[in-house]
Amino acid sequence: MEILQLLISGISQGCVYGLIALGFVLIYKATEMVNFAQGDLMMMGAFFAYTYANVLEFPFVIAVLATIATMALIGVITERLLLRPMIGEPHFSVLMLTIGLGFILRAIAGASWGNEPRSLNTPYAGGVIDLNGVILGYENLVIMIGTALLCALLYCFFRFTRLGIAMQAASQNQLAAFYVGIPVKRIYAIVWGISASISAVAGILVAPVSLIDPQMGFIGIKAFAAAIVGGFGSLPGAILGGLLIGVVEQFAGLYLPTGFSDVSAYIILLIMLLIRPQGIFATMQQKKV
Amino acid sequence: MSLLVASNLSLAFGGVHAVEDVSFAVETGEIFSIIGPNGAGKTTLFNLISRIYDVDSGRIEFDGRDISRVPTHQIAELGIARTFQNTELFEQETVLRNLLIGQHVHRRTSLIEELLFLPRVRRQELDFRKDVEDVIDLLDLQHYRHQVIANLPYGVRKMVEVARALCMRPRLLLLDEPSSGLNPEETDDLAFQIEDINEELGITIIMVEHDMNLVSMTSNRVMALADGRLLAVGDPKAVQSHPDVLKAYLGD
Numbered sequence: 001m002e003i004l005q006l007l008i009s010g011i012s013q014g015c016v017y018g019l020i021a022l023g024f025v026l027i028y029k030a031t032e033m034v035n036f037a038q039g040d041l042m043m044m045g046a047f048f049a050y051t052y053a054n055v056l057e058f059p060f061v062i063a064v065l066a067t068i069a070t071m072a073l074i075g076v077i078t079e080r081l082l083l084r085p086m087i088g089e090p091h092f093s094v095l096m097l098t099i100g101l102g103f104i105l106r107a108i109a110g111a112s113w114g115n116e117p118r119s120l121n122t123p124y125a126g127g128v129i130d131l132n133g134v135i136l137g138y139e140n141l142v143i144m145i146g147t148a149l150l151c152a153l154l155y156c157f158f159r160f161t162r163l164g165i166a167m168q169a170a171s172q173n174q175l176a177a178f179y180v181g182i183p184v185k186r187i188y189a190i191v192w193g194i195s196a197s198i199s200a201v202a203g204i205l206v207a208p209v210s211l212i213d214p215q216m217g218f219i220g221i222k223a224f225a226a227a228i229v230g231g232f233g234s235l236p237g238a239i240l241g242g243l244l245i246g247v248v249e250q251f252a253g254l255y256l257p258t259g260f261s262d263v264s265a266y267i268i269l270l271i272m273l274l275i276r277p278q279g280i281f282a283t284m285q286q287k288k289v
Numbered sequence: 290m291s292l293l294v295a296s297n298l299s300l301a302f303g304g305v306h307a308v309e310d311v312s313f314a315v316e317t318g319e320i321f322s323i324i325g326p327n328g329a330g331k332t333t334l335f336n337l338i339s340r341i342y343d344v345d346s347g348r349i350e351f352d353g354r355d356i357s358r359v360p361t362h363q364i365a366e367l368g369i370a371r372t373f374q375n376t377e378l379f380e381q382e383t384v385l386r387n388l389l390i391g392q393h394v395h396r397r398t399s400l401i402e403e404l405l406f407l408p409r410v411r412r413q414e415l416d417f418r419k420d421v422e423d424v425i426d427l428l429d430l431q432h433y434r435h436q437v438i439a440n441l442p443y444g445v446r447k448m449v450e451v452a453r454a455l456c457m458r459p460r461l462l463l464l465d466e467p468s469s470g471l472n473p474e475e476t477d478d479l480a481f482q483i484e485d486i487n488e489e490l491g492i493t494i495i496m497v498e499h500d501m502n503l504v505s506m507t508s509n510r511v512m513a514l515a516d517g518r519l520l521a522v523g524d525p526k527a528v529q530s531h532p533d534v535l536k537a538y539l540g541d
Contacts, residue, residue: 160410161403162396169379169390176377179339180457181365181394 004134006250012140012209014246015147017265019202020223021230021238022154023195029233030171030191033083033094037102038199039220044105045071045200046120046212047113054121064204068197075196079189102217109214120207139208146205150198151239158235167191225269231279240280244268292317292461292493298337298347307333309517310347315461320487320494322504322525325514326537331497332374334514335463338495339371340364351461366394370459372450374466374497380439384430384449387438388421391456424455427489428482444475448482455486462486464496468503480506501529513537 023038035041048070052063082101086094127138158164170177170187177184203212210216226245230237245265253261272279291314300308308330315321323331336342338349340361349357351367359367370391379387395417398410425431428448438446447467454462467483468476480503486492487507498504504511504525511528513520515537521528528534 156404160406161400162393162398163400165390166393169393172379172381173377175373176379178361179365179371179377180390180453181362183360183362 001133002254006254007247008134008136008140010247010250011243012143012246013249014226014243015143015239016202016206016242017219017223017226017246018239018242019147019150019198019205020220021227021242022235023199023202024224024227025230025233025235025238026191026195026198028227029235030167031083031188033086033091034098035101035195036095036098036220036224037105037217038195039217039223040102040105040109041071041075041196041199041217042203042206042220043109043212043214043217044074045196045203046207046216047109047203048200049204049207050113050118050120050212054118060121060123064201067200067204071196071200072193075192075194076189078196079192083192084185084188102220106214106217113212113214115214117211117213119211120204122208125208137209143205143209146201147239150201154198154235163187163190222265225265229268229272229279231281234279234281237279237281290317291315292352293338293495294350295334295338296348296350298334298349299345300333300337300342301345306517308337311514311517311519312347313512313519313522315493315495316509317493318487318491319509320483320496320507322508322511323495323497323514324499324501324504324511324528324534325520328516329514329537330517331514332465333517335371335465335495335497339369339463365457365459368458368460369463370454370457370461371463372447372454372465372467374469376443376446376450378438378446378450378453381437383435383437384425384433384441384452385421385435387449387453388424388456389417391453392417392420392458394457420458421456424452427455427485428452429478443470444472447471451482451486455490455492459492462492462494464494464498466497466499468498468500476500476503479503483507505529 020038020042023041024035027033027035045067049063049067052058052066053060058066078101082097083094086097124138124142129136129141158168166177166182167187167190169180170182170184174184222245223242226241227238228241229244230239230241245268248268249261249264252264293315295314296312298308298311299306311334323334325331333342337344340356340359344357347357348355351369356364356367379390396413398413402410425434428451430448430452433441433445433449438449441449447470451464451467468479471479483494483496484507487494496508508525510523511525512522513528513531513534520533520537521531
């Protein structure tokens with residue numbers, strides 16, 4: 001019973017890691033840049049949701065849609081203004097830029113919304129389902145369903161749509177993509193938009209269980225570990241890596257001495273890098289020179 | 290009527306004049322070859338036409354329209370397709386998927402229609418697949434349809450790239466050294482295929498090529514370049530025996 005309970009909370013936490021990891025992987029696959037501000041984009045998403053739902057008192061569904069739209073716009077603008085001039089610059093510079101972006105976003109959030117934790121008003125707060133002693137909170141249920149739906153939508157998008165297929169093409173061979181008529185630069189901007197929207201969804205989903213504050217984006221680092229465990233570059237791997245870390249964290253919290261829960265993500269990462277450095281789903285191709 | 294008119298094209302990389310004041314016109318329906326020793330500026334010229342590089346000066350007109358400032362990705366939509374000397378394919382995908390994406394610019398359905406997989410999307414997919422099969426038949430790629438590019442021999446990859454270019458339904462096809470890396474037998478096949486593409490599909494072809502045999506067999510006209518300058522234009526025999534061309538290849 002206890003194990004099942006831990007599993008449920010692990011999975012719901014893991015979904016959030018998985019979604020942020022998905023954001024990392026999407027941007028990396030398309031542009032070969034690692035966006036260390038991914039967690040902070042999630043935090044911004046949560047604050048926008050708070051503004052729309054609590055302050056402006058939009059109906060919840062409208063608030064969610066408005067948040068996704070806002071973050072998509074922020075993602076596109078970020079790419080256009082900050083990342084595009086960096087095309088061709090060393091990876092290290094891009095890395096520093098995104099770390100800096102994270103600091104800026106935290107500062108903006110602190111200045112605009114304050115540093116004290118806030119909670120998001122949701123229509124499903126507080127409800128629970130009792131499955132013979134295993135308690136499943138509505139918040140956790142919504143996290144799981146939301147993640148599953150988003151994954152299904154993304155799958156269909158990449159599998160069936162012109163834009164999704166163009167994105168896959170641009171990530172495999174830019175030059176070839178240009179010559180079959182794909183506007184590669186515009187695709188990069190859209191990837192950032194999608195990635196930021198996914199983070200926004202993660203932020204909305206996690207807000208009812210973890211409270212919103214400018215520092216909440218730091219779980220992005222655990223999500224980064226999840227992305228590597230999953231095999232950086234694999235979308236299903238990102239979700240799976242997230243779930244693995246989420247579940248192990250819960251078990252470590254109960255069965256191991258205090259403190260292990262928080263570091264377990266990194267222990268998994270280290271173990272993974274030692275035994276299978278390419279991650280669960282090895283999609284990274286060796287670059288040919 | 291001229292399909293492509295290049296007037297006074299120049300491009301320098303630093304102090305190196307890769308292409309200097311080159312003018313030529315390619316007529317609709319012809320096979321036009323560009324020859325010249327290494328470093329003559331042949332590939333650079335291709336990269337100018339297909340908009341990888343911006344011209345320093347001069348003008349490129351395609352079908353009467355100035356394309357020297359058009360964004361790179363719009364070249365396909367205008368009806369110009371190209372291949373690369375060392376192939377640029379989607380290595381981890383199958384031949385079929387590489388060819389299907391060649392039709393990217395012809396997709397007319399919207400995101401929502403595609404997500405709901407409406408009948409219109411289905412019809413379009415069927416049409417695309419049919420066109421792809423026609424190209425596969427033309428270039429004899431039936432055996433490789435479901436194979437991943439990374440596992441294919443070089444000669445086949447080169448043909449797949451030509452096939453992808455044909456799937457774009459271009460009016461002008463740029464072939465960058467199509468015979469490089471092919472064995473003599475494959476090169477002979479290539480000559481027939483180039484003629485088929487030109488005659489059956491009515492596609493105008495500009496080709497950069499070193500194999501003089503292939504050039505003479507297929508081309509209507511030949512242009513010779515050396516050190517970024519135009520040496521001679523005309524029928525294959527005349528250009529090959531032109532004194533300047535001989536000098537460029539053999540030295541004084």
